[in-house]
Amino acid sequence: MALTGIQIYKHLPKTNCKECGFPTCLAFAMKLSQKQVELEKCPYVSDDAKALLVEESAPPIRKVVIGTGEKLLEVGEETVLFRHEKTFVHPPGITLLVEDTLGTDELQKRVKQAQAASFERVGQQLCLGLIMVQNISKDKDKFVQTIDVTQQNTDLPLVLASSDAAIMEAALEKTAGLKPLIYAATEDNYEAMAALAKKHACPLAVCHSGGLDKLTELADKVVGQGVNDLVLDPGIHSLGTTVAYLTQIRRAALKKSAKGLGFPVMVFAGPQGVDAQQEVLRAGVYIMKYAAVIVLRSAENWQLLPLFTLKQNIYTDPQQPLQVEENVYKIGEPDENSPILITTNFSLTYFIVAGEIENSKMPAWLVIADVEGMSVLTAWAADKFNADKIAKVVNTCGIKEQARNRNLILPGAVAVLYGEVAELLPEWKVMVGPREASNLPKFMKEQSV
Amino acid sequence: MPFAIPKETYNGKINSVTVGKDANTVSLGGISTYPFLGFEGQSQASIPIALEVWNSAPLDWPLALNELYGDVYADPVKWALTCQDKYKADMIALRLASTHPDQGDTSPEDAAQVVKQVLEAIEVPLIILGANHIEKDAEVLKACAEAASGYNCLIGKAQEKNYKTIAAAAMAYGHYVLALSNLDINLAKQLNILLTQMGVKEERIVMDTMSSSLGYGLEYSYSVMERVRMAALKQNDTMVQMPIISDVGIEAWKAKESKVDEAAWGDTHARGILWEATTAVGLLMSGSDALIMRHPEALKQVRKTVADLTSVEG
Ligand code: SF4
Numbered sequence: 202m203a204l205t206g207i208q209i210y211k212h213l214p215k216t217n218c219k220e221c222g223f224p225t226c227l228a229f230a231m232k233l234s235q236k237q238v239e240l241e242k243c244p245y246v247s248d249d250a251k252a253l254l255v256e257e258s259a260p261p262i263r264k265v266v267i268g269t270g271e272k273l274l275e276v277g278e279e280t281v282l283f284r285h286e287k288t289f290v291h292p293p294g295i296t297l298l299v300e301d302t303l304g305t306d307e308l309q310k311r312v313k314q315a316q317a318a319s320f321e322r323v324g325q326q327l328c329l330g331l332i333m334v335q336n337i338s339k340d341k342d343k344f345v346q347t348i349d350v351t352q353q354n355t356d357l358p359l360v361l362a363s364s365d366a367a368i369m370e371a372a373l374e375k376t377a378g379l380k381p382l383i384y385a386a387t388e389d390n391y392e393a394m395a396a397l398a399k400k401h402a403c404p405l406a407v408c409h410s411g412g413l414d415k416l417t418e419l420a421d422k423v424v425g426q427g428v429n430d431l432v433l434d435p436g437i438h439s440l441g442t443t444v445a446y447l448t449q450i451r452r453a454a455l456k457k458s459a460k461g462l463g464f465p466v467m468v469f470a471g472p473q474g475v476d477a478q479q480e481v482l483r484a485g486v487y488i489m490k491y492a493a494v495i496v497l498r499s500a501e502n503w504q505l506l507p508l509f510t511l512k513q514n515i516y517t518d519p520q521q522p523l524q525v526e527e528n529v530y531k532i533g534e535p536d537e538n539s540p541i542l543i544t545t546n547f548s549l550t551y552f553i554v555a556g557e558i559e560n561s562k563m564p565a566w567l568v569i570a571d572v573e574g575m576s577v578l579t580a581w582a583a584d585k586f587n588a589d590k591i592a593k594v595v596n597t598c599g600i601k602e603q604a605r606n607r608n609l610i611l612p613g614a615v616a617v618l619y620g621e622v623a624e625l626l627p628e629w630k631v632m633v634g635p636r637e638a639s640n641l642p643k644f645m646k647e648q649s650v
Numbered sequence: 651m652p653f654a655i656p657k658e659t660y661n662g663k664i665n666s667v668t669v670g671k672d673a674n675t676v677s678l679g680g681i682s683t684y685p686f687l688g689f690e691g692q693s694q695a696s697i698p699i700a701l702e703v704w705n706s707a708p709l710d711w712p713l714a715l716n717e718l719y720g721d722v723y724a725d726p727v728k729w730a731l732t733c734q735d736k737y738k739a740d741m742i743a744l745r746l747a748s749t750h751p752d753q754g755d756t757s758p759e760d761a762a763q764v765v766k767q768v769l770e771a772i773e774v775p776l777i778i779l780g781a782n783h784i785e786k787d788a789e790v791l792k793a794c795a796e797a798a799s800g801y802n803c804l805i806g807k808a809q810e811k812n813y814k815t816i817a818a819a820a821m822a823y824g825h826y827v828l829a830l831s832n833l834d835i836n837l838a839k840q841l842n843i844l845l846t847q848m849g850v851k852e853e854r855i856v857m858d859t860m861s862s863s864l865g866y867g868l869e870y871s872y873s874v875m876e877r878v879r880m881a882a883l884k885q886n887d888t889m890v891q892m893p894i895i896s897d898v899g900i901e902a903w904k905a906k907e908s909k910v911d912e913a914a915w916g917d918t919h920a921r922g923i924l925w926e927a928t929t930a931v932g933l934l935m936s937g938s939d940a941l942i943m944r945h946p947e948a949l950k951q952v953r954k955t956v957a958d959l960t961s962v963e964g
Contacts, residue, residue: 441686462653482924507928514872
């Protein structure tokens with residue numbers, strides 16, 4: 202956890218020698234706590250104090266970066282077990298696995314499809330996070346060539362999977378500077394893999410399926426080799442066991458009770474024998490239960506859309522609800538005489554109102570006012586969704602150009618605004634809709650006759 | 651130093667509620683851990699899943715469901731039997747949709763008649779659901795509670811504004827109350843308090859803290875249920891220790907992603923099933939103890955996931 206300036210100050214020499222560029226040790230400590238300067242600037246801090254400060258100020262779960270450039274994936278840095286306590290920070294990287302035994306055509310097809318799988322939802326672009334290339338063939342050239350073809354077809358960061366350090370070495374030369382995730386250090390090869398991770402400055406996965414005892418032991422050993430950017434893989438188990446492991450790792454990491462577990466975790470959602478539907482449901486469970494990298498064997502769009510949506514839902518900031526952009530939205534295919542409704546830009550409000558309009562089977566225009574993502578009543582109470590705001594949005598959103606009728610339906614919850622809105626929008630016939638969105642279909646039907 | 655498994659200590663337990671008659675009962679709840687954490691206490695052994703049946707042909711169900719049930723839409727008894735025998739539902743949830751003033755406004759007597767017929771035909775427990783109309787539900791459920799006397803059904807949903815009539819009828823005829831609150835732990839608790847003050851036993855209440863579909867508010871339902879479970883299990887708040895049932899199908903199949911043909915979204919049929927199943931799994935992972943679903947394939951998939959979640963090695 203972050204230390205306060207005072208906590209840091211206790212470990213500094215307290216001589217106020219100014220060599221760090223600050224007038225006092227305390228001033229330096231304050232800047233340190235705000236992460237605006239490096240501890241190295243003080244030449245006199247003891248090694249013990251240094252180690253202590255580094256250890257104490259380290260986040261409970263280390264941030265690990267996979268890849269470079271625009272699509273790099275950041276994982277880790279999570280601080281809670283429940284999303285209502287504080288937002289989950291980095292959405293997991295949903296990863297497609299391709300094997301080096303696929304023919305070139307099939308490989309190209311899958312990678313291209315993975316690269317293209319992208320959906321826009323509530324203003325966010327949702328896509329895959331990583332592609333994992335697995336060395337099944339045990340053949341160096343084949344692996345390198347597969348990586349080559351993969352890279353030609355995607356700019357997603359890679360996970361390189363081989364248990365053979367010599368083959369991994371060749372692969373890393375091929376991907377020099379791109380910081381792929383190396384998969385994986387095991388009991389048998391960790392020294393060689395750690396050396397490669399160090400040499401190429403890549404994050405390294407650590408895999409042990411023999412339980413968390415063994416996994417943390419191995420992670421400690423790898424850290425001892427000087428590699429700090431780790432991703433933990435507890436191995437392939439039943440879903441229940443994997444959820445138990447993921448929960449235990451997260452808990453231990455947050456309590457800092459096991460040093461070797463303070464890293465992001467990766468899991469495989471589709472081991473052999475798991476069908477395409479189950480693979481998604483498992484991956485969904487892993488999204489909710491703390492996984493940072495989730496590997497899929499199949500990634501068809503019908504699988505990815507629910508999965509990405511779940512990821513977006515779970516990683517939404519509960520304090521900062523998803524917001525819809527201020528605009529006029531078409532529900533169905535409205536024409537210039539279709540009814541015009543207005544509501545707020547809290548995504549749930551939007552979805553519920555839009556859904557009920559759809560249920561009415563009557564196309565309509567839905568005007569959305571930006572009130573910082575509040576629901577109608579909350580925004581009204583906060584004086585954000587008031588008559589001025591409503592008049593302004595109606596005048597500027599473009600509805601006047603798109604529709605010829607001038608009938609505006611206000612949410613029933615703000616019926617009190619009726620008079621003021623009517624005054625501010627003299628050319629409009631303002632109507633008060635139902636209090637509950639569920640009564641909209643009935644209301645709209647009545648209005649149309 | 652061996653790794654010490656960090657276990658949560660729980661101070662409370664979720665009530666176990668058993669609905670149904672004679673040998674044909676189903677139990678909800680009864681657990682003492684957060685969802686599926688069997689390593690630290692009594693977690694779910696299985697999840698009872700109801701399939702939804704209407705008393706009238708639904709007009710807004712998508713193709714994927716019409717294909718399955720279209721032939722039996724006209725006959726709720728046949729429909730219920732199909733769900734029980736062919737699709738192996740653990741329970742039937744009979745929604746009296748046509749009683750809604752906007753959807754036919756059929757009479758309480760009519761609804762009670764259907765309830766009776768269905769009960770006589772099926773063996774699995776019955777959940778009796780109104781049409782989500784405050785006043786009408788109270789009338790309809792009162793009549794249905796009487797018609798279902800002796801069958802130990804779960805009836806609802808009782809809401810803040812109509813719980814009195816529904817709870818009184820449930821008590822009079824030996825049923826369980828399904829209490830609906832709107833995405834707020836305090837409202838959920840408040841309604842349970844009101845029900846118990848009327849004399850409904852705590853162990854005869856099941857909650858719906860409001861289910862939402864994947865993509866349409868799931869995260870709200872999710873966090874409310876997590877908080878409810880925290881209060882129930884950590885703080886030992888007896889007024890939220892009721893099992894939770896989630897009304898999944900009605901929400902999931904409203905989402906356009908579950909039914910609209912859109913090339914970029916992939917196969918509509920498979921996507922729709924998965925939309926319902928993913929919604930269900932999301933609600934289960936945050937605290938739901940039982941589900942009401944629509945598509946039998948989605949039910950099957952959720953059962954598989956639950957079986958896998960409850961299988962823990964070593
Ligand atoms: S260099 Fe170190 S000892 Fe000198 S003032 Fe700065 S913090 Fe204090």
